[in-house]
């Protein structure tokens with residue numbers, strides 16, 4: 001009996017996955033002497049778009065939001081002009097594959113192959129090396145099926161039972177209740193997402209999954225206190241430009257913004273958490289390097305330079321921001337002090353550098369580096385449910401102290 005239930009659940013899982021969206025079934029890269037071929041096998045006929053980007057050199061292939069059914073061990077190894085490959089959601093409608101290239105290329109050919117034998121549809125993109133300077137951004141769209149615009153609708157009925165229409169809550173009422181309860185608004189920002197995986201451990205743990213899981217756990221615990229309203233900048237595995245993260249925080253009128261990360265370090269021995277705040281001048285070389293690496297997230301995800309608003313690499317801080325920076329530093333210190341006895345911390349735990357994601361002028365912001373995925377013990381700690389609840393409680397306590405202190409200061 002139990003076997004049957006599992007079997008039916010599996011079948012249902014397979015079918016619902018198949019019905020939900022197309023799936024990428026395999027990826028191959030065939031390096032040639034003058035041409036390199038990228039082949040993406042997809043379960044359905046899809047429309048796709050391929051283009052190249054400069055500085056650094058990249059090939060981008062966009063297609064309708066799809067499941068990724070390729071195991072890590074079956075991913076192509078870097079070789080030839082291809083230095084690396086990333087994939088994931090770029091927006092709720094678009095999946096993206098980005099190839100990092102060592103030299104400029106042009107798109108020589110693109111086409112969609114019909115299923116043959118056991119092979120499903122295949123997106124084929126041929127790229128050809130060109131001399132630097134000859135580089136020209138080009139865009140090729142192929143395929144016959146329109147990209148599906150998925151719309152999320154409130155279900156009208158569930159198992160045949162009619163659900164009541166959601167009542168629009170009056171805005172005035174919401175504001176009044178919040179004001180009465182004086183709930184503080186906390187913005188949690190799970191680092192990376194979608195086509196930008198962040199750090200990847202040797203075992204294949206991805207930073208983007210850890211940051212999202214911990215953000216959700218933190219949200220739950222914060223809301224349990226009844227003192228906070230918590231918003232996540234993303235609540236699924238999707239790419240989000242850095243600037244957008246700040247915009248979401250400000251639109252939700254965040255009182256405090258916490259970006260969560262678990263990055264990599266050149267040395268696998270380095271472990272422990274650190275807390276970063278914004279500054280024009282970095283506290284140390286390593287903090288500067290980390291900020292520079294984080295600020296490149298948009299570039300790694302294949303954002304076009306002209307989509308990139310102001311240059312995020314250039315952090316200029318105006319006077320109005322000083323007050324916010326003082327509050328950020330105050331919270332960072334409280335967080336470090338709270339974690340000191342119960343969590344593995346790095347030396348110089350509170351560091352600062354020019355992180356673009358901490359740049360909101362009016363919302364105190366910190367970046368919590370929870371540990372390093374390049375360190376086995378840190379990775380195990382962050383994968384452990386028990387250890388994670390400990391971390392979550394330490395952060396909740398620090399947030400409580402921060403607002404207590406602010407309240408005390410305000411009362412004089």
Ligand SMILES: [Zn+2]
Pocket residue numbers: 191192198199207260261262263
């Ligand atoms: Zn990160």
